Amino acid sequence: MTDKVKFSSTSTYIATPELMTSVNAALTLGRPLLIKGEPGTGKTQLAEEVAHSLGRDLHRWHVKSTTKAQHGLYEYDAVSRLRDSQLGEEKVHDIKNYIVKGCLWQAFDASAPTVVLIDEIDKADIEFPNDLLLELDKMEFYVHETQQQISAVHRPLMIITSNNEKELPDAFLRRCFFHYIRFPDRDIMEQIVGVHHPEIKKNLLREALTLFFEVRDTPGLKKKPSTSELLDWLKLLLAEDIPAEKLRTEDSNDLIPAMHGALLKNEQDVHLFERLVFMHRRQNKNN
Amino acid sequence: MFIDLFYRLRKAGVPVSVTELITLHSALEAGLAEASIDQFYQLCRTTLVKDERHYDRFDTVFGAYVHGSDSVMDAIFAEIPLDWLQRSNELDLTEEERLEIDSMGGWDALMEAFKERLQEQRERHEGGNKWIGTAGTSPFGAFGQNPEGIRISQGASRNRSAAKVWEKREFKNLDDNVELGIRNIKMALRRLRKFTRDGVAEELDLLGTISSTARQGGMLDIQLRPERRNTVKVLLCMDVGGSMDYYIQQCEELFSAARAEFKHLEYFYFHNYVYEKMWKDNRRRHEQAKNTAEIIRTYGKDYKLIFVGDAAMSPYEISAVGGSVEHWNEEPGALWTQRLLDHFKHAVWLNPEPEQRWLRVPSTRLIHKQMDERMYALTPKGIEAAMRRLTSNKA
Known part of the structure; x- marks a missing residue:
């Protein structure tokens, strides 16, 4: 391909080689990239970082349970047209005034290549991904109201995230590259914190x-803390200027309450955690 | 041209299509994997595999493809529950079971011996008294008679009695990756989709607008109404382990079909019969059990309750205090089922056993009666009938 721009780790985001391969494959072939992974592993973050490092604009489309595929293309605001007609406005005669461009249209129209983030695609109705098949494949669509064919000037890089709440249809999957962001191991985590x-x-x-x-x-934890929660916690530790020794002090009353809230989001988990800190300290004492 | 890899992946159950194979070729032509075999591997994975559940299978096939041979060892190791290797101290064994383990020199010694033997053995084995395999008296393997034996890779227990055996720890988490060949079950489940109007008002109600505008003397008064949306909520309770091992395959298919169909689907597991607790994750069933009473409080009456179970057990397990095979239950299971049925008016029981056998098993007769005869066979036909029953207004 002509543009040799590649994505790699940035000064604010650590990408594993696997992730880089996937992003670059999607970039080179102009196919959408589907990203899955535990919550808090930086799926949404990825799109922002990719856009930033490639110097492209980012179009965000946050999907909700009521979102329809059509919303991403355009919407015909019939209600305001009807109202305008009642009030005798001049612009009512041109239907174009009531076509509101969606996120994909904006990306297709852009004069430079962009990055499109379709966030949490699994939140929408089961039919949502199916309704986007042609748009993702050909990067074009048809506006019935104005009888216009919209095609992408530059194929945008589409990054689609999913939290696995629903199965995605095979036909949709076949058109995407896929990457599952694994929970980072200790080495990667140190780099991320770094x-x-x-x-x-x-x-x-x-x-x-x-x-x-x-x-x-810890087995039995209701919600495992994620990377983003670790980062919040460290921020707290730094802000409070808590020294390392304090994390393993002998005093069992001193459990530094500030840090619980960032890592653990429910009561039972906090109890479990307290037990763990206690055990951890005892272990250190024995060593 | 990787045709071989392609077919091997399909054989291993990774759903790869021709489109994806062609994409892989385009990616290679574009020079995306010039640097190393690692990059080639990553590129293959990102192109061909679309679900993290298939990552493991892909790795196995890719490894074999690159090295040119299948590794028997890996395949066997994959079958050993991690719990056995890592969490041995967390198993709550009975005193008898502990004594049995001690007869082999304790748990660690048993696991050590097991691993050693696994190293020595390279192929499938049947009979005999040393190798890991089937039908032998070695402590390792399936269908054997050594009481302190470790059971490997059970397909199903040979005689279906619900004894307090080790294998009950080994409930597989229901994997919902059986997508192919279940189209018919899926079609039947579609019946459960019911369109009701609730939620945010977002669709123009044309008739309402006309009539309301007329009432306003011609001033436009726009009326909106909620859009039609799938609102079926399902609570799925499945029997795992014990006599159900025979039907686990069928249940997995049902589960897999069900997951894509509903907006709200909650699932719980139980063993043989419903008591005061059910759980969501088999590996964590002891730590993460949920009180049945809490389930009744949590989920509204509009949930449809579906039991999946073979209903084959000792009648005591249903009607007696302390009748459970696993623990001491303070109240009989029948009472708990009744509470569930009182709360969830729409309920059915799906039974994988052939219908003609039901009346011969006393416990099945009991449950059939308690369910007001709302028991259906786990076949497309039975499911269709069950779904009709669930969507009818008759409680």
Whole structure:
């Protein structure tokens, strides 16, 4: 392909080689990229970072349970036209005044290639992905009201995220590249924390990550803390200027309440966590 | 041209299509995988596999493809529940079972011996007294008679008695990846889709607008109404383990079909019969069980309740206090089922056993009666009848 622009990790986002391959494949062949993964692993973030690093505009389309495929293309605002006709407005005679461009139309129209984020596609109705097949394939659609054919000037890079709440249809999947963002391992996690909090001290990071991965490994946790929650937590630790030693103090009363809230989002999990911190400290004492 | 890889993937159950194979070729032509085999692997995966559930299978096939041979070891290891290798101390075994393990020199020794033997053994084995396989007296394998044996890769238990055996720990989480060949079940489930109007008013009500505008003396008065949307809510309770192992395949198909069909689908598992607790994740069934009473409080009366189970058990498990095979139940299971049925007016029981056998099993007769004869066979025909019953107004 002509443009040799490639995506790689940025100063604010760590991408694994697998992820880079997927993004670059989607970029080169102009196909949509479907991203899945645990909540909080940076799926939505990816689109922003890709757009930023490629210097492209980002069009965001956040899908809700009531979203229809048509909303992304255009909407015909019949209601305001009707109202205008009652009030005798002049613009009522041209239907074009009432066609509102959707996110995909804007991206297709753009003079430079863009990035389109279709966020949480699984939230919509079962038929939603099926209704977008042709648009994603050919990157064009037809406006019935004005009898216009809209085709993309430049094929935008489409990044679609899903939280696995619904199965996506095969026909849709076949047109996409797919990548599942695995939960990062410790090495990657250190890099991720590094780009977000470069000022963090090594020993604090070590203690914090140990605790974090232990929390994640605890069986029975209702909701496992994610990368984004780890980053919030570290931000808190840094803001409060909590030293590494405090994460493993001997005093069992001193559980630093500020940090619970960022990592754990329900009561039972907090209890479990407290037990864990206690055990962790006891272990250190024995060593 | 990777045709071989393509067919191997399809054989392993990864749904790859020709389009995707062609995409892979275009990607290779575009020079996306010049650097290394790793990049080639990543490119293949991102092009051919569209679901993380298939990642593992893809890895196996790709590995075999690149190295040119299938690894028997990996296949066997994949079958060993991780729990056994990692969480042995968390298993709550009975005193007897502990003694049995001790006769092999304790749990660790047993697992050690197991791994060693796995190293030695490279092929399928049947009979005999040492190798891992079937029908032997070695402590390792399936269908054997050594009481302290480790059971590997059970397809189904040979004689269907609900003894307190190790294999009850081994409930597989129902994997919903059986998508092909279930079109007929899916069609039957579609009957459950019912269009009702509720939710946000967002569709123009033309008749309403005309009449309302007329009433306003010609001033436009726009009326909106909620759009038609699928609002069926389903609570699926499935029997896992024990005598149900025979039907786990069928249940997986149903589960897989059901998931794509409804807006709200909640599922719970139980073992043999419903008691005060059910659970959502088989591996975490002890930590994450949910009180049946809480389930009744949580989900509204508009949920349709579907039990899936073979209803074959000892009648005590239904009607007696303490009748459960797994724990001491303070109240009989029948009472809990009745509470569920009182709350969820629309309920059916799907039974994978052939219909003609039902009346010969006492427990099935009991449940059939308690369900007011709302028991249906787990066949497309039975499901269709069940769905008709669920959507009818008759409670």
